[in-house]
Every structure is written in structure tokens, then in C-alpha cells.
Amino acid sequence: MIELQEAELVSRCRNGDDRAFAELVSCYQKPVYNLALRITRSGALAEEVTQSTFVKVYERFGSFKTGLSLFSWIYRIAMNEAINEYRRGKRRSSLDETRIMSAAEPSFELAEAIQEALMQLKPDDRALIVLRHFQNLGYREIAVIMDRSESRIKSQLFRARSSLKIILARLGVTNEE
């Protein structure tokens, strides 16, 4: 979404325009849901996180600074919501009824192992991996979302990937096959 459109959307939302907020939800619900899904590994929790994220966005619009990226701001709320939800320990250890991967997908087992490995990372590292590799965000954007410097984000990401590699090896995944 280009900045002008985003600024207009923010302005309309602040003026209580329900349709504008519906546009915002429509635009961001998928990435927010996926972020939550990767962090919580639960479809039900991801739904809860997505819902609570947008409720908080609605409640806190007054505190949003126009100079910032709306996208980053929403992601920061979503990431915190997802990590908090995960830490509350709801269904931490097992998959729920919502699939993470379709069994029909060829790389199902591999993807399942990756998700399993992700869940063994610290929530903070997991969020970083998700933002970078699943949401394809730039370092600068991630730095804004996680409220850290870019260099710190890069080094943390490096360490997180190394940890992931070790966990994957423990799970028997040693290559891309």
C-alpha cells in the first residue's frame, strides 16, 4: 500500500469511518494471521491473535503517529499479541485441529519439521524468523517492529537461523530433501 493511500486510510479510520477500518482489516488480516500462526502454531490461537490485534489497532489509533508505517505498527501489535498468547501457554505443545500444512503439499513432512523446529526457538527469535522469512520484511522494517537496531536484528537473525539448523538436525532434517 503506497504511503498516500495509507495516510488517507489512517485519517478515515481516525474519523470513525467503519468502511475504512474494514478496508484495513481486509488488507492486513492475512499477514497478521500468518504471523500469528507461525508463532503460536495453532489456527485457533492465530484467529484469536488476529482478532485481538485489530481490536487493539482500533482502540489505539489515537496513539498512532502518522510519520510511522501503519504496516510496521500493526505488525508490532500483532507480534506482541502472538508472543504473549504463546507465552500464556495455551496449547503450547501440540497441533490443534487447524492444519499448519496441507497434507497434499509435497513438502509436508519437511514443512512440518520446520514448524516443529520453529516452535523450539525462543518466541522472540521465532518472531524474527517469521517476519524476515515468512513475511519477507526488510531489516529496517523489522527493526522498527521489534524496536531494535538493524545491526542487532541482523546478528540475532543469524543466531536464530543457526539455532534452527541445530534443531532441524536433531529432528533428522539435514538437507532440503
Next chain:
Amino acid sequence: MQKALDGTLTEEERLAWQDWLQQHPGDLALYEEQALITRLLEKMPEEEPPAHLEGQIMRSIRNKQRNNHSIGQLIFQRQEDPMAPKYRWLLLGAAAVVIIAVVISRFYPSTPDSTTQGTIGAVQKADKFDSGQMSAGDVTLTDSELQQLLQNEVVQRIVADQKLMAALQTMDSKALAALQTLDGRAIEALQSLDGRAIAAMQTLDARSIAALQTLDGKAIAALQTLDAKSIAALQTVDAKSIPALQALDGKAIAALQSMDGKAIAALQTLDVKAIGALQSLDARSIAALQTVDARSIPALQSLDGKAIAALQSLDARSIAALHSLDARTIASMQTAEGKATVE
């Protein structure tokens, strides 16, 4: 290395990086490890959110927009968890009424008002409903909201019930004004609404609703076992009776279900201790009591405080003796004068 992993190296940088890796096998291993993980992560597919999620989010947002004077909030402010069983039952009925009203406003002959838009709660002042009959503009929704509502299984069931729909068309202005204050949260509660709850809720009046707000979870569970006849009888119960009712167990509820309005009125004079004594009655005693006729009721009503106190002092033995009274004895006692009954 980061730029190499991100694929953002220039051609010159890429060549330099390859040279570096050839000379530093340790870095090569590290790079390959990071590259492998990066490629693996990139293979992870993105999931589509559930189709209902967007609507669910918007309903949550609308709930936030409600003002502070809705029936829902009056209910919610009594307890931290707004969807606790204690109040959920009430909300289910409230939701049903809202939905039915919306459906009527759209589908009955007086509906062709193209200016309808807004939300359920954002309706006009109560004096708009002077006619006493619902019209299209009374409760309104946007097209997308309406579509979602109509897809709801419960709504479809309600619409299909012609008797219920006809009855709802007779809603008066007071009921319509009350509808304006309903909280949108009730809509969400609809998901778990069953036909029995709808039917029971239809029979409740404002007085009963107020009384029900004082009930706890146990009482709600017991009430859910009541049939339509019992609900009608309960509508005569006043606030004083509620604490006593809360002490009733399943057996007592079953006995109550066999009582008529007159008996309920008599019960309203009982205190908690008396209720306790009643709970000790077995099926035989209940059956005997059911043989008490209209003549005996005035006699019982003439009992003074002293007599009531005496009855309340009956011990288990005496209660057991009373249990042994058969229908014939009861019948003969009913032929005696009221004062004799007391003695």
C-alpha cells in the same frame, strides 16, 4: 554474508564473496548452513485465514463502538467475564430477538426503504416507534452485515418458523425501544443458540429478565431444564423469591414443573428454611400435596406467624410421619375447617 543470503550482492560483490569463501572454508560452511535454512524457510507456504475471520473482527470492532447504556453492558458490568454462563443464556435470547427484528425489517411488506444503513445499535430515538409496529427503518444493517446474518443457521431456522415470525410482528413500541439498547456482542453468542433456548426466551417478560439477572450459574443450569409451562409460572416470581429459588435442587425443580400459577403465588410466601424443608419431601408427599384443592389453599393462606413457626420447627420424625399420610387421609383433612388444619 547477509547480503549474499538476501541475494542483494552486486556482481562485483558476488565475485569478491566467492573468492572469500574459497579462502575461508569455515565461513563457507557457515554460509551454506545459513543458506540452507533460508531456502527451507522460503518453502513454507502462506496460509489463507478462515473465511469467517474478517467478519468476526468487524463484529468485535462494532462491539467496541456501543455506548454505555446497553442491556448487554448492564449485564456485563455485573461480572468480569461477559460471556460467563450466568449471563450467556440471557444474551442468547437477546441475540435471537435482534436477529429476528432485523430479518423482519428486511423481509416483510413494509421494508422497501433504500436509505437503511448503519449498525444494529446505532438506531434512532425511542419515540420513533410510536406506531407500535416494526418498520424497515427501525433496525438496519448494511448489505454485507445482512448477508452474514442470513447465512447464520439459527437465523434461517427462525425465519422458517412462521408462527414465531407472525408473533414477532406484534411487538410493541416498548419492546422495540428495548431492542435499541441491545449490545452487539449478543450477535456473537448466536452461534451456540439452540431452538429450546429461543422458545423459552420468547416467553420471558421484562420483569423476568430483571429477576434473572440476579441468578447464579447453578440456578441458570437448573432453569435450563424448565419447560414452557414452568417458564410461564416463573414469570410470576418476584425478586424476594429469587434467593429461595437459588437453593432449589434438580428434584425440587422437577416438582415445581408440575405446579400451576396459583401454587407458585403461594410458594412466594415461603422463606429459605421452608424451602429447605420442602426439598426433603419425597415423591409420595409431593403426590399427596398435589391433591390439595382450592378450598385448602385459603386455609393454608390463613396460617399466622405462630403456626408457620410451628411448622418450621417440625423435626425429621414429624416430617416422616407426614410422609406416611395417604391420599385418603389428606382428602379427609381437606374436609375439616381451616383452623382445624392448622391445629
